[in-house]
Amino acid sequence: SQKIEQNSEALNIQEGKTATLTCNYTNYSPAYLQWYRQDPGRGPVFLLLIRENEKEKRKERLKVTFDTTLKQSLFHITASQPADSATYLCALGAGNNRKLIWGLGTSLAVNP
């Protein structure tokens, strides 16, 4: 069956460290993958897009990797700050119409 899995446990890290979130998928051949951030009581906010032919994308303190052999994307936040605390969602663009299929999200808490 088709599945998207993100870290099921909440991630707690110390300020200044690098946070690494995982998105694994099975039985999909995504054309691209997006990462979004969601704060409590708000809608998701787009962070980064990476396409199937790209290995890595960076934006400021954020880095995303995409390994279509391992069927995995890693999302890194370097020099993490308490303001980075939120839920992070990965979404695959797959199928004929490339519609987004969403993971459950990983909760990140950055402690001062």
Next chain:
Amino acid sequence: EAGVAQSPRYKIIEKRQSVAFWCNPISGHATLYWYQQILGQGPKLLIQFQNNGVVDDSQLPKDRFSAERLKGVDSTLKIQPAKLEDSAVYLCASTPGARAGETQYFGPGTRLLVL
């Protein structure tokens, strides 16, 4: 640039009642999405409009849910009658076009509680 607007922000109803949600996308955005997000889960697409036409409603429970976007701008989503399992946040999102990989811009959502 104004973002995606949704109303109401919160709604509490009893099961078997009906409810309607409203969404106004970013000006000029042709594509509009309605998602259902149950607590602790990712968004689930209910329906996608391009202008005033339906692109995908494969996961919309059509026996109780309906949606329209008559003039290709704002949209309403209705549930009639509501069930307990409809308790969720209903998110509206929009994109400028319909190209794959476009950033989706989300509204704040409507939190529905069915008692």
